[in-house]
Amino acid sequence: MPFLDPAWLIYLGAGLMLLAYAIRDELRLRTLIIVSTFVYIAYYYAVDGGPLWEAIVTSLLMVAVNFWVLGQIALERTTLRLSDDEKRLFDAFETLTPGQFRRILKLAHWRRADDPEGTVLTREDEPSGALFYVFNGIISVEKRGHRFRLPKGNFVGEVGFVLNRKTTTTSVAPEGVTYVEWDADALRKLARQRPALGNALNALLTRDLAKKLTASYRPDDALPANRETFELLEAAE
Structure with a gap:
């Protein structure tokens, strides 16, 4: 299997996801989940027979939800948007x-x-x-x-x-x-x-x-x- 085979993206994404689940801090956890999801999206785009648009769109929705939660966490921890x-x-x-x-x-x-x-x-x-x-x-x-x-x-x-x-x-x-x-x-x-x-x-x-x-x-x-x-x-x- 060549080093640049898209299948390696699956392993990378899974490794980042496992690392995220091992972190207790929610801000870092959510950030790693977003990064790992983008790795999966790259795989869905580059895989043979792709792009797999259904999987890409679903993953982008997951990214959007996690970005929204990150925004809520930022508001909980910072004074952003306060006058x-x-x-x-x-x-x-x-x-x-x-x-x-x-x-x-x-x-x-x-x-x-x-x-x-x-x-x-x-x-x-x-x-x-x-x-x-x-x-x-x-x-x-x-x-x-x-x-x-x-x-x-x-x-x-x-x-x-x-x-x-x-x-x-x-x-x-x-x-x-x-x-x-x-x-x-x-x-x-x-x-x-x-x-x-x-x-x-x-x-x-x-x-x-x-x-x-x-x-x-x-x-x-x-x-x-x-x-x-x-x-x-x-x-x-």
Whole structure:
């Protein structure tokens, strides 16, 4: 059998396919399957009596499906197709993978505070059906008569969200502040459906709270330590 006999393509394609099945990483597995399928297509084209168009078309369909799956894997692992603002928001979700963040992003609502007197996000000792993230600007937060300012890059309502209880502060976004809002029930449902995502989200929110507790705010800006905040931190351990 000559070295360039098309039959050797069958052996090469089979070897690549076997190697693919021995790899646990799905991205590499799919890539090798695509390469091996193209080797088979070359055989179907060069074989005596060929081209075998039925086999070629079927193989091309398999390649197309695997390319589609590769695209989904890329979206799960990278920030491809995210806008600049979405990438900035992803930087805040440092405990989540890109794929987990995309699921969170589907539930997000981008808001801009347009009320000249300020938009109320949460009210102290009242239920809140949302979780917020300050994207740009500084909001005003009040607890038991003590006021402080909370800059961009912070979550609002995380205590009420994680512990599923009334909020501990009144927070107001001045006109022009941009923030992101999530429906709390929808977010909790997603967390129940995907426990790994839920654990990563809870870890993120408790880390955000810990940052507030340890930050060097001025006395009139300080976040008061209270039973709810320490209870939340203990729940994350």
